[in-house]
Amino acid sequence: MPAPHLPDVVAEIAAEMRARPDRGEVATYIPELGRVDTNQFGLAVALGDGSIVCGGDCDAAFSIQSVSKVFTLTLALGFAGDRLWNRVGREPSGSRFNSIVQLEHERGVPRNPFINAGAIAVTDHILSGHQPREALGEIMRFMQFLASDDTIFIDKAVAASEERTGFNNRALANFMKGFGVLENPVEYVLGVYFHHCAIAMNCRQLARAGSFLAHRGKHPETGFSVVTPERAKRINAIMLTCGHYDGSGEFAYRVGLPGKSGVGGGILAIVPGKASVAVWSPGLDAAGNSHLGRIALETLTRRMGWSIFGADSDPI
Known part of the structure; x- marks a missing residue:
């Protein structure tokens, strides 16, 4: 009690x-x-x-x-285990959440899974072997299970708003793709990322x-x-x-x-x-x-x- x-x-x-x-x-x-x-x-x-x-x-x-990043990290660790840490670090960034400067200095490896670049890399892990719709369904089922509530939903207006204006995130994703950190097509990864951030x-x-x-x-x-x-x-x-x-x-x-x-x-x-x-x-x-x-x-x-x-x- x-x-x-x-x-x-x-x-x-x-x-x-x-x-x-x-x-x-x-x-x-x-x-x-x-x-x-x-x-x-x-x-x-x-x-x-x-x-x-x-x-x-x-x-x-x-x-x-970005609170969703706690849950996508948990899922990705379940899929990949400690192999996940080969593509994303665990150190504080000391930079803005959408900064590209650190990413350039560290050759496309994000400093941690909670800055935007790190969460995009984590999303790429969840997407591997799935279609975007399947990966997003996996994330939603996990959230609904943890909350014991199947009414949790994705706010489509927010997701669409992020997709229209997410130029910085596209820059981060393309930069990581150039260094081989992302395995899946950038637009697929970002589509899943924008939608899990838009969970309501x-x-x-x-x-x-x-x-x-x-x-x-x-x-x-x-x-x-x-x-x-x-x-x-x-x-x-x-x-x-x-x-x-x-x-x-x-x-x-x-x-x-x-x-x-x-x-x-x-x-x-x-x-x-x-x-x-x-x-x-x-x-x-x-x-x-x-x-x-x-x-x-x-x-x-x-x-x-x-x-x-x-x-x-x-x-x-």
């Missing part, structure tokens, strides 16, 4: 975030995301007993964008989908082993060091949890052994991460004593 005070803490944080005037800026470079109302905020905490504590707009669907979920669904990473790779409701405990640990480690692009150090410093952000304003954060947390607020900070989402998670870890580096105050 959840700690008695957790619902109060979640409700308080939702009220505090809704009242804040500093909302951040939406991602206008994807036109469909630029239309989202910044006055929305949702928070969901999925606990090991299957219960979910929610606050704010936790049932509003949003485009999870709410905080409740996303928190449940990430729960296996909080419980040593095991789905807490079904008991199914999604990944080994060792692999869950390693995915969490990459989330901690690379999950917020060049804002990863600041997120670790302030929040103290493994986490993965998306430019749709969502963040998935993992409290090992305790909970999976999903937060959504569409306004972004300068690094492309949810402005209020990070503040809300910092507040949650402080009040609950949930930072993996130790509590910085007594829990309420």
Whole structure:
């Protein structure tokens, strides 16, 4: 059962975030995301007993964008195992999520699987041996299974908006193709990539989908082993060091949890052994991460004593 005070803490944080005037800026470079109302905020905490504590707009669907990279990485590791690391690294980038400068310097091998180039390379692994529609179906079935919810869908308007404006991602993919990092046709890989970034979920669904990473790779409701405990640990480690692009150090410093952000304003954060947390607020900070989402998670870890580096105050 959840700690008695957790619902109060979640409700308080939702009220505090809704009242804040500093909302951040939406991602206008994807036109469909630029239309989202910044006055929305949702928070969901999925606990090991299957219960979910929610606050704010936790049932509003949003485009999870790069949060999907946690799940495509998990799938690709299931297909390829450690061979995946021959084509993508595990180091923080220190650069913008769509930077090509580092990729040129390192001869087409992306620094980690969470920057755009790395996630495109991971998508190429999932696509190998499949048609794009089959690969996307594989990803969707995995997401729906993890969230125990077959209503999760791809927002076709967002996917189309990304395909129309994804020139930087095309440059990254073609550059990697030139170095032999991608095996499949660039347009096939990008088609799957744009569509899995356009998956729409709410905080409740996303928190449940990430729960296996909080419980040593095991789905807490079904008991199914999604990944080994060792692999869950390693995915969490990459989330901690690379999950917020060049804002990863600041997120670790302030929040103290493994986490993965998306430019749709969502963040998935993992409290090992305790909970999976999903937060959504569409306004972004300068690094492309949810402005209020990070503040809300910092507040949650402080009040609950949930930072993996130790509590910085007594829990309420």
